[in-house]
Amino acid sequence: MNSPLHIEVVQKRQSRANKDHVKGIVHSYLSNFACLTPGAIITKEEIEESSELRDHVQSIAICDIDYESEVQMTNVELVYHVYKLDNFGAETDTMTDTASGDESAAADVWALPSEEFHGLWENLVYDSKLKEDTLRFAETAFEFAERGVDRNIVGCNRVILLHGPPGTGKTSLCRALAQKLAVRLGDRFPRARLLEINAHGLFSKWFSESGKLVARLFDRVREIVEDPRLLACVLVDEVESLAHARRAALAGLEPSDSIRAVNAILTQLDRLRRHPNALVLATSNVTGAIDAAFVDRADVKRWVGPPSARAAYEILRGCCAELAARGVVAGGERAFPLRALEGSRFAESEASRASLRLWAAARDAAGAGASARALRRLPLLAAALHCPRATTASVAPDLPRFVDALHAALRHHLADAELLDAPAQ
Structure with a gap:
């Protein structure tokens, strides 16, 4: 018997609908899809076409704990979790x-x-x-x-x-x-x-x-x-x-x-x-x-140790995707999932070049034992210190140039860390 697929639904704070009603409208929406992709997140911008969803739902997360590939709607039990987010802090x-x-x-x-x-x-x-x-x-x-x-x-x-x-x-x-x-x-x-x-x-x-x-x-x-x-x-x-x-x-x-x-x-x-x-x-x-x-x-x-090369790649790939979504990195090209690179046996092509450079940076980071915290700081250092200053969105670096800047930021970070660890003369 297949494990259930968990669907986590963030209800808008101003919505007064009960949870069962929200579950119903989300289920009706998802029923329009033949397959669901575990790990996918449907944001409010993607559900604007449905006025009722727009009134009540902030996002829909299709969780991926038990599934790694697409799931047919007819072959799985969906378990819904509807909740609102507290915004008062600690x-x-x-x-x-x-x-x-x-x-x-x-x-x-x-x-x-x-x-x-x-x-x-x-x-x-x-x-x-x-x-x-x-x-x-x-x-x-x-x-x-x-x-x-x-x-x-x-x-x-x-x-x-x-x-x-x-x-x-x-x-x-x-x-x-x-x-x-x-x-x-x-x-x-x-x-x-x-x-x-x-x-x-x-x-x-x-x-x-x-x-x-x-x-x-x-x-x-x-x-x-x-x-x-x-x-x-x-x-x-x-x-x-x-x-x-x-x-x-x-x-x-x-x-x-x-x-x-x-x-x-x-x-x-x-x-x-x-x-x-x-x-x-x-x-x-x-x-x-x-x-x-x-x-x-x-x-x-x-x-819980430092990220391996695989984990470092996915961390950096996620950072690049976030900066592309915010316009810091010019849109268009995206880094491939690591599985896609492995499936092609890391063959170099015009489309894969930036992803392979990112993989090289990830391997260098893992070899040096860089922490996840340090990896997540690299995009800021790359943009601040290793990219030309952009005055408009039109001159934002494309993905290949930004990946090169990431690699330079990593080398700079590792050199600084080595100096900090060096014994005093």
């Missing part, structure tokens, strides 16, 4: 030191699905099935909780740990996963929140108060998870700080209160297991320094 929870009266940011709280994170999932590129695996794990874990599976018999903490070097998209993936779950589980959890906690901040000052600060922070978390109809995703960034605080305290470099604070965090995370609507996401930039007690609590532990 609410920052602060905590006050009772001794000094100073305030510090404890956590950022996002209402999901958030406009801030819209499109983030689709734009994260990995070679492995990292996105698919984390999503399937989370969906299955919540299904176990809904069915009342005894966690004393089948172990499940609902904790995901992503570790690897900085700039590889760990925090972005956590945010994107929380957003995706808010959409996919919207019928079960009509409300959703993402709470971002910076573990390093809990140990940066006020050591004598850290245990109390942790308790107060998780009082706030418990207030949120007490609502059984609300999905709560708790993101603990820089979780390696737990191990640092424990080791420093044991070595006498920091007060023993640090150990109490670490233990308090672990205890509070354990208590979240009792709530079938809570998921814990954690990131670490230092793989070998993660607290062993925390690692033992994580159900899924995944390494």
